Amino acid sequence: MAVTIDVWRITGQSQIDSYVGRWAELAVVLVNALAVDHAQGRTRPLPATAPERLAALEPALADWRERHPRAPGDGGPPDTGPPDTGRLAEAAMALRPAFLAGPYAGVAELNALLVRHGAVPNLHGEPPVLAFHAVEADVAGAMAADAGTALAMVIGVGQGERLASCQATGCEMVFFDVTRNASRRFCGLACQNRAKAAAYRARRAGPAKKSTT
Numbered sequence: 001m002a003v004t005i006d007v008w009r010i011t012g013q014s015q016i017d018s019y020v021g022r023w024a025e026l027a028v029v030l031v032n033a034l035a036v037d038h039a040q041g042r043t044r045p046l047p048a049t050a051p052e053r054l055a056a057l058e059p060a061l062a063d064w065r066e067r068h069p070r071a072p073g074d075g076g077p078p079d080t081g082p083p084d085t086g087r088l089a090e091a092a093m094a095l096r097p098a099f100l101a102g103p104y105a106g107v108a109e110l111n112a113l114l115v116r117h118g119a120v121p122n123l124h125g126e127p128p129v130l131a132f133h134a135v136e137a138d139v140a141g142a143m144a145a146d147a148g149t150a151l152a153m154v155i156g157v158g159q160g161e162r163l164a165s166c167q168a169t170g171c172e173m174v175f176f177d178v179t180r181n182a183s184r185r186f187c188g189l190a191c192q193n194r195a196k197a198a199a200y201r202a203r204r205a206g207p208a209k210k211s212t213t
């Protein structure tokens with residue numbers, strides 16, 4: 001009797017998951033830092049110069065690196081060196097539509113980004129590891145290719161609804177929803193509390209308004 005072995009159990013599905021999770025979270029960082037001009041009820045101009053973009057990006061990138069330390073041999077781009085912020089901002093704009101509602105949201109933009117940044121599965125490094133950016137890619141190009149590939153993988157396995165935007169008024173921050181049944185609605189506690197307070201005020205205002213008409 002032949003015994004079949006699930007190859008993903010050997011290599012570790014969790015490695016694949018953490019790879020996709022890490023780079024999908026990088027996409028979130030790029031979009032929120034460089035492509036969102038309404039955050040938590042406040043309007044803020046998009047950073048337009050290299051120093052402004054770096055200032056917006058660096059704390060978020062540091063936090064991302066802490067929350068998602070790279071696994072040995074995960075094949076991602078180098079974590080060091082100053083990125084080309086202009087190309088990162090352009091990539092962030094192309095990644096953003098994937099977080100909007102709708103089954104085809106961001107698909108065309110993602111496909112174009114993957115072509116533009118030469119994203120292609122390949123083995124490089126010693127020992128060889130799987131990566132989705134070309135060997136010669138710089139930090140910005142590699143980040144764009146890896147983040148874009150991760151979003152494409154999330155969408156491609158039918159989990160695109162997990163790429164979402166905050167539902168609070170005055171906030172367009174995006175997030176990768178990893179809750180069990182994809183039920184997350186807000187970018188964070190601040191917006192959740194704002195939305196709760198607004199709903200409470202609306203409930204209180206509702207009957208009072210009616211009685212005056």
Ligand SMILES: [Zn+2]
Binds near residue numbers: 039171
């Ligand atoms: Zn929000």
